[in-house]
Amino acid sequence: MxxxxxxxxxxxxxxxxLCLVGxxxxxxxxxxxxxxSRNYSPVQQGKDLISGSLSADQMLFALAGFRELIAGILWVRADSFFESGNYDAILPIIRLVTFLDPHQIDVYATGMWHIGYNFTDEEQRSDRRYLPSALALGKEGSSQNSNTYELFFETAWLWYHKIDDNYDRAVGWMEKADSVADIKLLPARRNLLSRLYERNGQIDKALDHWFTVLDAAEVSYQADKERRDYSIRQNRDTIENNLDNLLIRMSQRGHFASKEGRSLDDYDVMPPFDVGFGVKVTVTAERVLRIQGNWDVLSVGTRIRCILRDADYPNAIAGGAIWDAGSDMSFEPPRDQTYMMDSLFVRNQRFDKTVDMSRDPTMYPFTKEKYLLEFYYNPRSAPHHIQDKFGWNGEGMTDKTTTNIRTDIRPGQRCFYYAIELTRDEILLRKGSRGKTVTKKSDSYRETKEDYSNTDTGKPDLPGQGGQ
Amino acid sequence: MKPIIAIAKATVGEAIRRRVLLIMLFIATILLFVAPLLGVLSQRSEQTVLTGFVLGIVQLSSAVIAITLTVYMLPNEVERRTIYTILSKPVQRYQFLLGKYLGAIAALGLMMGLMSCVTLVEFGIIQHNWGKGIELLQGIGMFFVQMSLLASVAMCLSTFIAPLVNFFLTGGIYLIGTLGYAFFDSFNKNPNAPGFSKALAWFVSTILPNFASYNVQNKLINPDSVIVDPVQYHINAVIYGVVYITIMLIGGMLIFDRREV
Structure with a gap:
């Protein structure tokens, strides 16, 4: 052969x-x-990935194999930026550190807080346009670190404390946090879920959860035979106290009666209280609004949310926005959009606040033609003593202008909502508004000669001291 | 087979006598010993940073050694004319190439073995954590496959490219091959990435050797990571590596066979 x-x-x-190449x-x-990709990729975020803020050169760092070390050094470096107030410089570091080492939980948590809270205008109003980025970071971080409750908790906290609306979102995140075993190392954190159920109108679930955490706290208390850990006892007593309060509130606000189909006439929430809302808005200078008004509710703890935004702001809803609705997240806020949010503090049944946006043109660019100035009051966000009258769902609240009480903007509840339309020219005092005083007011606004702009002086309108 | 083994043995002896490689090994070993001091640079636990850093040193120094070892292997033989004395004997060119390659990865294995021992000593005796040290050997084992693949690329290129150019070209391929999967993955998981970019990333990551397949540090650095079926993954990655090495060696043989020496 x-x-x-x-x-x-x-x-x-x-x-x-060639065959082997194929x-x-x-x-x-x-x-x-x-x-x-599933097990070892540095980009494990999948659909939760925050895009558009990581450059190719940053990815090169991953090559060297020193990812965790570089991430650690960078995060130490970020400390100096925090101290010097150079907040913009921190954002790329957060992005880079979380990319290099997606298990740095404190970087995700600090990053969320930083993005959500630290970018403010001259009057300390935070830039709400960053909220989607903060939430996206929480989403990414929690998906990367699903073995711990921490970032689920942090994201729930952002919804609860910072956004203070759309409580179903906060509940969803907190339920995830509560399902991770290591939350039991800090049992008091579980208590937040009951609060959130309450805010979300799930009162029976709130009660059930108080019982669940009380049982767990009791077991811990009994296990600590020598009574060495005071926090265990304190947590048990706090839960017990909160549970008692909730039961009383459920009873007094007619929750049980309502469930049984009985009339609420004999309960604290009836008859509905007339909030007597009225507002006058004056554009006193370019980008400066003076907002005066009347609100006949006991003032202690009363704050009305006030929003000035583009009429077509993305994902906006009455009195807020669906902050996690966007699909394309980056750390760069939309520079051409305006969203200002503030609280109007009520004293002696009046509010008077001047909102000066003239010193922050990048935060309030006013590039659109039409704007909405919204006034929003959600009884679920109110303190307990106000809720005792208004109820969890606003059943004890009304207004002379009945159209201001809306049942369609938040499912299952009655919220106060009033909006005024403004144009760019009116806010900037241009064209037809040049040299004029632009004023808009509701029919129910009551004129006054008193000055209510200083909230630190004057007698409070407590019962027996001139209030209702 | 005998000629191949004889050439491999001679190559190992030659490699461990090369001062430049020994110096690299020495530096890597020193770095491995000082690694625990770097823990203070991080806010995370020292153990995490130490593990990441140790694996990084082993990987980076192994890559440099693998490239330096192989890019000069054939050109030196040609330049010093020692190749004539070998090829004048009953030794085929493919046997010479295979012998050289096997000798190179054997020498590389010895050096990586030494670094593994240092790692083991560092974690076992200094850190009192033998378990972690032994666990890291799994990662270093995958690095060995990665470096064998890298050596095959350098060997194939050395049959027709000058050593200095080869050094940078192989280094570049290693860079792209390591980032290839990460880029491809990044594009794949980003719903807004343009289709063309995705296709290009797929093409590049399919044609070039994927060194990233052997970066399996996740579980070692972050023990809480959940890895699904790691054994099957390791087997698949090793098969991939062996196939790619075979391709590179076949390419090298075909080119070297026609080359005038």
């Missing part, structure tokens, strides 16, 4: 090589890559 020729062997080797491509694509 003749030996194959050299060129024959070469051809066979070449064919074998094989490796298929093997790599179907047998290696999917498992690598």
């Amino acid at each position: 003749a030996h194959p020729s050299k060129s024959g062997i070469r051809k066979k080797l070449l064919s074998l090589g 094989f490796q491509a298929l093997w790599g694509t179907y047998m290696v890559y999917p498992r690598w």
Whole structure:
């Protein structure tokens, strides 16, 4: 048998090589890559990935194999930026650190807080346009670190404390946090879920959860036979106290009666209280609004949410926005959009606040033609003593202008909502508004000569001291 | 087979006598010993940073050693004309190439073995954590496959490219091959990435060797990571590596066979 020729062997080797090239491509694509992507990829965020803020050169760091070390050094470096107030410089570091080492929980948590709270205008109003980025960071961080409750809790807290609306979102995140075992190391944190159920109108669930955490606290208390850990006892007593209060509130606000289909006439929430809302808005200078009004509710703890936004602000709803609705997240807020939110503090049944946006043109660019100035009051956000009258769902609240009480803007509740339309020219005092005083007011606004702009002086309108 | 083994043995001896490689190994070993001091640079636990840093040193120094070892192997033989004395004996060119390659990865294995021992000593004796040290050997084992693949690329290129150019070219391929999967993955998981970019990333990551497949540090650095079926993944990745090495060696043989020396 003749030996194959050299060129024959070469051809066979070449064919074998080409076959192997095809094989490796298929093997790599179907047998290696999917498992690598799921288990070992530095980009494990999947659909939760925050895009658009990580450059290719930053990705190069991952190559060297010193990801965790570089992430640690960078985060130490970020400390100096915090101290010097150079907040913009911190954002890329947060992005880079979380990319290099997605298990740095404190970087995610600090980053969320930083983005959500620290970008403010001259009057300390935070830039709400950053909220989607903060939430996206929480979403990414929690998906990267689903073995711990921490980032689920932090995201729930952002919804609860900072956004203070859309409580179903806060509940969803907190339920996830509560389902992770390590939350039991700090049992008091579980108590937040009951509060959130209450805010979300799920009163029976709030009660059930108080019982659940009380049982757990009791077990811990009994296990600590020598009574060395005071916090265990304190937590148990706090839960017990909160549970008692909730039961009383459920009773006094007619929750049980309502469930049984009985009339609420004999309960604290009836008859509904007329909030007597009225407002006058004056554009006193370019980008400066003076907002005066009347609100006939006992003032202690009463704050009315006030929002000035583009009429077509993305994902806006009456009195707020669906902050996690966007799909494309980045750390760069939309520079061409305006969203100002503030609280109107009520004293002696009046409010008077001047909102000066003239010193922060990047935060309030006013690039659109039409704006909405919204006034929003949600009884679920109110303190307990106000809720005792208004109820959890606003059943004890009304207004002379009945259209101001809305049942369609938040499911299952009655909220106060009033909006005034403004144009860019009116806010900037341009064109037809130049040289004029732009004033808009509701029919129910009561004029006054008193000055209510200083909230620190004057007698409070407590019962027996001139209030209702 | 005998000629291949003989050439491999000679290559190992030659490699461990090369001062430049020994110096690299020495520096890597020193770095491995000072690694625990770097823990203070991080706010995270020292153990996490130490593990990441140690694996980084092993990987980076192994890559430099693998490239330096292989890019000069064939050109030196040609330049010093020692290749004539070998090829004048009953040794085929493919046997010479295979012998050189096997010798190179054997020498690389010895050096990586030494670094593994240092790692083991560091975690076992200094950190009192033998378990972690042994666990890290799994990662270093995957690095060995990665470096064998890298050496095969350098060896294939060395059959027709000058050593200095080869050094940077292989280094570049290692860079792209390591980032290839990460880029591809990043594009894949980003719903807003343009289709063209995705296709290009797929093409590049399919054609070039994917060194990232062997970066399996996640579980070692972050023990809480959940890894699904790691054994099957390791087997798949090793098969991929062996196939790619075979391709590179076949390519090298075909080119070297026609080359005038």
